[in-house]
Amino acid sequence: MRRASPTSDPDAFLTAERLEPLLAPLAALGPAVGLAVEDAAGRVVAGVGPATLGAVEPALAVPIGPSEVPIGRVVVVGAIASPQRAAIEAAAGVLAAAIAGLVDTRVRDQVDRTRIEAELALGRRLQRSFVPLVAPEVPGWAVASHYEPAREVGGDFFDAFRPRARPRELAVVIADVTGKGIAAALLMAFARPLIHAAIDHARRPAVALERTNRILVEERRAALFITALCVYIDTRSGRFVVANAGHEPPLVLRVDGRLEEVDSSGPLLGAFPRIGLEERSGVLEPGDLLFLYTDGVTDARAPDGSRFGDVRLRSLVVGAADATARELVAAVAAGSRGFQSGEPAADDLTLVAVRRLPAG
């Protein structure tokens, strides 16, 4: 442990040593964007990104702590493309709030109803803004996803991208922060760029999840856990490797209509210092589809109390065998929604389908 308890002296707390681990995952925002924490005197205490930090007018700034007496601010510099802006703004807001919470327990104690409402609104905005902005374009492959937030903020997230310096690969991750509410949304906001960066730097999915777990456990970001499934796909050969940290195993829908489960399991993230994940591999032939989901779909409840369950999910997937990835995802989402008869969902619902397009 680096620290026994939150200090009440904000100046002593805002140090590079403490802030850098918080900032590091945000490097995934992109090389053109820099992010820094300034103290009340406007000095840059810690930052990631371009060397221009502190020297140029920030593109956006978020105060840390009570707005009447901020103890510092989070600043972002660089050219922010407009589609990115909402996500970056939300990330800076969460970072500022997290630092404020760490600095002084009084911030929490003074929370009133209005503030809680504002936090919930931030959480919902955050969730939406962290959904991938663009599906990766991979020749010969189709990626489709569906994300539906619950009535109360949950903590699902997914990501699909080509890892840095491995252009043949496609990485897909789906995850579910256990529990709900703003704590789940915050942990999601923290974990998503962490996993993204871990994937960029790890050639194996088990290593990426193990690194993420180590940071979650060492930094002890939250009281909640994360189930996560990480798949690396070689887009030329179709070979895929799966690492599963407590998540629902993925399904493979073969081109001939057979449905297989990729038998995989392992401890969820955030609970144990070492998780020793085992990988499973397989091959997606042309026309095959890989389907990932969160328990929001199987746990969805009908007004009579019954659960959507594995059987309904699988029959919907098989029934959409001839559909495109996008249509399949839409069919499962519609099936789940119809099953709940319009009742508000108790949990986030996330679906991802990756199809290797038929040759020719």
Next chain:
Amino acid sequence: MALEITVEEAAASVPTSVVALTGELDASNFTELIETGRRLHAAGTRRIVLDLAGLTFLASSGLVALHSLIRILRGEAPPDPEEGWGALHSLEFDVSGGNAQSEVVLVAPQPPVDRVLERTGLKRLFRVHQDRAAGIADV
């Protein structure tokens, strides 16, 4: 189906309560179990025998409640999952290397519940017994 929580005291060398769960433990009710744990701890309980024989469904949120019970019985106030920022700064290490603890023991998890405990690796946190008497005796 809702969750029913019943509590009984048990005679043991450590102040023990038997908490039986009937129904489904999910995102809509997992905080009720945490609240029950808080109340029992405040009333002196230091060990819970969690009877899962009647639990037909365990969602991932329910895992947070199981984990929270251990922390409550250790006298660590677990952050309220709904409270918000609190969760980020009220934590210390809790799970020591994944060794089974003795504050919460499980009794008779049914196959759907057992599968979730296995899949998520959380089963290794708990000692598991097939009947209540064995759970109470395992101090």
